Amino acid sequence: MENSEPAAKTSKGIASTRKIVVLRWGHRPQRDVRLTTHVALTARALGASGFILSDTVDQKIKETVEKVNRNWGGEFLFEMGKPWKTAVKDWKIQGGIVVHLTAYGENLQASDALKRIRSLKKDILILVGSQKVPKEFYSEEVSDFNVAVGNQPHSECAALAVFLDRFFEGKELTKVFGNAKIAIVPQKRGKKTRVEC
Numbered sequence: 320m321e322n323s324e325p326a327a328k329t330s331k332g333i334a335s336t337r338k339i340v341v342l343r344w345g346h347r348p349q350r351d352v353r354l355t356t357h358v359a360l361t362a363r364a365l366g367a368s369g370f371i372l373s374d375t376v377d378q379k380i381k382e383t384v385e386k387v388n389r390n391w392g393g394e395f396l397f398e399m400g401k402p403w404k405t406a407v408k409d410w411k412i413q414g415g416i417v418v419h420l421t422a423y424g425e426n427l428q429a430s431d432a433l434k435r436i437r438s439l440k441k442d443i444l445i446l447v448g449s450q451k452v453p454k455e456f457y458s459e460e461v462s463d464f465n466v467a468v469g470n471q472p473h474s475e476c477a478a479l480a481v482f483l484d485r486f487f488e489g490k491e492l493t494k495v496f497g498n499a500k501i502a503i504v505p506q507k508r509g510k511k512t513r514v515e516c
């Protein structure tokens with residue numbers, strides 16, 4: 320059922336509803352460290368269950384994401400170095416679908432792409448680029464869907480955030496992250512945290 324999909328509150332709940340993993344392609348170690356880290360943290364915070372930094376290894380990003388996991392909880396998986404073709408192939412063998420986020424794709428608002436994605440009820444690998452992505456990303460062999468968060472070029476971080484929020488219908492924003500050391504106590508003003516046992 321389209322609307323019954325994103326109901327879970329705990330990190331385990333969201334993951335077990337349907338697994339979404341984000342693959343970041345084209346990371347340039349000299350200039351993309353901060354943005355790639357932000358893509359990974361956006362994926363984690365907005366309900367994805369894992370992140371693959373494909374084709375490259377960047378220990379600094381791994382350490383940052385793992386530190387956030389240790390402090391703020393959840394069961395977010397981080398993987399790096401795997402060639403994107405292998406990641407896509409493995410994902411499809413396991414029965415998942417691939418959604419490529421691109422300004423050239425079907426408009427998320429104007430098309431029924433999200434409805435069609437949901438109706439398949441399969442785990443989703445989301446591909447986001449950095450530099451210009453290989454042509455194959457747009458092909459049927461790689462992407463089951465090419466989805467545009469508006470047909471204007473902007474940012475992988477923004478595109479991912481909007482897609483996840485639409486997919487989970489905002490419910491990911493109240494997700495509870497288990498095994499956290501620290502949690503934020505929302506305030507009208509100021510900053511308050513509590514130490515979790």
Ligand SMILES: C[S@@+](CC[C@H](N)C(=O)[O-])C[C@H]1O[C@@H](n2cnc3c(N)ncnc32)[C@H](O)[C@@H]1O
Pocket residue numbers: 420421422423446447448449450451452466467468469470471472473474475476478
């Ligand atoms: C900064 S863009 C660079 C795009 C690159 N110059 C090209 O021509 O393919 C990096 C990534 O952000 C994502 N992106 C940017 N705008 C988007 C949009 N409107 N909808 C969906 N994804 C978008 C895509 O995943 C893209 O690969």
